[in-house]
Amino acid sequence: MVTFLIFFAGVFMGCIGTGIFLRKREASVNNRGSASPTLRGITIPDSDVVHQRDKFAAIFSSIREGIVVVDKGHNITFINQAAGSLLRVAPAEVLGKALELSIFLFKESKPYEIKTQELLQGVILSTDIISGDVLDRFSVRTNDGKSFPIAFALTTLLEGNEIAGAIMVFRDVTKEREIDREKSEFVSLASHQLRTPISSINWYAEMLLSGDAGRVSKKQKQYLDEIYKGSQRSTDLIRSLLNVSRIELGKFPIDPxxxxxxxxxxxxxxxxxxxxxxxxxxxxxxxxxxxxxxxxxxxxxxxxxxxxxxxxxxxxxxxxxxxxxxxxxxxxxxxxxxxxxxxxxxxxxxxxxxxxxxxxxxxxxxxxxxxxxxxxxxxxxxxxxxxxxxxxxxxxxxxxxxxxxxxxxxxxxxxxxxxxxxxxxxxxxxx
Amino acid sequence: MLNKFLNKFNKKILVIEDDPSLRQAITDKLTGSGFSVVQAEDGEEGLRFAYKNHPRVILLDLMLPITDGAGVLDELRKDEWGKDVPVIVMSNLLEDENLVKRYHVFGYIVKSDWKMEDVIKKVREAIAEG
The missing domain is CATH 3.30.565.10 (Histidine kinase-like ATPase, C-terminal domain)
Structure with missing residues (x-):
């Protein structure tokens, strides 16, 4: 979905520019008289430009993903309704303001390091796509101080061959995160449960090996050793799985x-x-x-x-x-x-x-x-x-x-x- | 005085563990090492057998039916005899430092990581120091 949007937005903006979203450019488009912009090589009569503009505006405002477009100076030139409601801002209020003043993007492992500017630079200084998937653990802090996990894609916005700014498409991934958390909780629980039968195998193998139930032959000892080693490996694996689930749940303490x-x-x-x-x-x-x-x-x-x-x-x-x-x-x-x-x-x-x-x-x-x-x-x-x-x-x-x-x-x-x-x-x- | 003297000969160990396989393993190992074992399947039975038998050491699982391990410790430490009895917690949960400190638990055994042999050693230590 995100890829599609970027492609769509990129083609669209790349061809007719950000004009439809900025009054200044809008006027110049309207005053151009007979000059007709092209959309993917198709000539569109001027009267259709307005129509197209309204149509695209309607499409963008209906899309559930947040879409924000900025110019080279990081200033917001377009923001759709979904982005506004996700970020708890009125779109009109943030238009023209720098993106880093409206979107506080951070890695959850470092909540005080706001990454918006750095990431944006990455796609404005050169043509690039930067994405943060569900498991990359990015969150956004909104103006009301709350935060929510997001997945996003930041893409260079090209006008012709020139870098004109960037497009950010994002969505709230609270639900996906919840599913991931449940998975980790399940792994944690299952690992704990597995420890009981593993302990049982460990202990009985150990008792047999130490001759508690009578003498064991050389061959029997060799087999018992294998059982014991296998069980030790399972113990290690379970410990690792538990650690992975603790890491993924972000619940382990750091005590310097x-x-x-x-x-x-x-x-x-x-x-x-x-x-x-x-x-x-x-x-x-x-x-x-x-x-x-x-x-x-x-x-x-x-x-x-x-x-x-x-x-x-x-x-x-x-x-x-x-x-x-x-x-x-x-x-x-x-x-x-x-x-x-x-x-x-x-x-x-x-x-x-x-x-x-x-x-x-x-x-x-x-x-x-x-x-x-x-x-x-x-x-x-x-x-x-x-x-x-x-x-x-x-x-x-x-x-x-x-x-x-x-x-x-x-x-x-x-x-x-x-x-x-x-x-x-x-x-x-x-x- | 006499009780203290007699206690030296007390080789009774109470094992409170709900998993029958693990309970059997630890019982066999303890018996084979010269101890006599009282087995309990849940926390409530554990407490009852503790007061009745006054074991020298208690091996206590944490996740138990009816009354859990922490509940057993809580009750035990309120009792005149129970407040001093050495308790070794056997669990597959990670060591809980608060629990260990609060109920002055003698030892904490992560079952899947401990050898039987070392469990017996820990019991002997508890007897020597208790």
Missing amino acids: ETVKVKDLVGQVCRDLLLPARKKKIKITENYAPEIPAIAADPRLLTMAVQNIISNAISYTPAGGHIFVSVAFEGTKDHGGTKTSKKDIVITVSDSGYGIPKAEQPKIFTKMYRADNVKKLKDTEGTGLGLYIARSVIQHAGGNIRFESEEGKGTTFYITVPLVGMKKREGTRRLE
Whole structure:
């Protein structure tokens, strides 16, 4: 629907301009005498222009999606009725005003960072389409202080080959969000319920293995081990599913404490020494000396670092090498001369299998595992680890990114802002 | 005084768990480790058996029929004998710090993550310290 609207609006505006919505241009169209504008190459007599204008105005006012058109200066040149009622504004009042003063668009993870201007720039400086889908979790704050979740598409408005402004089409996605929330609640509930039978399998297998019900033969022990391992994997999967549902419900708390990132990373490396040794993988640590302690949730940061390093161990062949470092990362000034320290970056670099180029865009997707590692023995990932790690770090104001080359290895970068993580209340801790 | 002395020989553990399979597993493991076990299927029965048997340690599930685990703790801590009895909560819900503090719960076991062996260890710790 949105795509159609953009196409429709784009063709329409691109051909006859925004004139019908602005009195100034309207007058010039009417005064043009015999000059006849064209709509998709069809010549329309002038008397029809008025008719067409009314017809389009009627169509736009009947559309349930909010449509707002702005010029290059971000000023609103058209707003339909649906947009007005969604945003709780009278369309006439906002005409001519800057879009960022009427639509306060923000990512729900960062409710105080209004993104309207930035997004708008993105489609006004160059031809582009920016969309925020239901699960991208954007919301709009209206003038009465309330907010609602939206899905939107922002598109460059072209007049001929020139960028004339932008069109924003949006809708309220409260209902879709509710369905998504119910799905997450269901996953959460189902996961909890699954834990009881899994506990039962764990405990009985353990008792049989420890000879509580009599001696077990070698073969029996081998089978029981498999049952036990399978059950442990289910336990891990359930834990991950619960974490995913907590992340998606946005209900997990962030509790920053003063953390020395270097110590935390060092501890994770020590915890993972055993699996690394088993594969004869060497872990080399390197820490910049002047890294200060920052406010971070040690539990969440450990979870992310652990995930990245244990992945590196799993996906590096025996005898390989992993480098772990903690340093600063900065942003270059405009001149590109000075670098100001902005983040602490934890780098985990391995000499492993790498991620195939074609699959790189998908690796943070839930339940996704790259083809080249699916065939490997003893690497039964859930495909949820990276999704969880990145979501957690992003919620806490940082990010996770990577570079990889198949057959050579992968480098992951976990960045945490130097200013630290912000505290967030929540009801369901991640485990 | 005499009661305290006699309590040293008390090896009775009360298991309050509504899932029969898990209740059986924990009972067998405890019995095999030299304890005697009293089993209860719901919170109300649990409280009744607790007052009647005065077990040394109580293993308590949280999601229980009739009276839930928190309800059992609430009642228990009001009782002269019950206020001090060590309680180990066994649940598949994530540890609830408020509950642990409020009712001075001795240990919190997430069933799917704990080995039986470690559950027995925790019971022994509770006896040693209780």
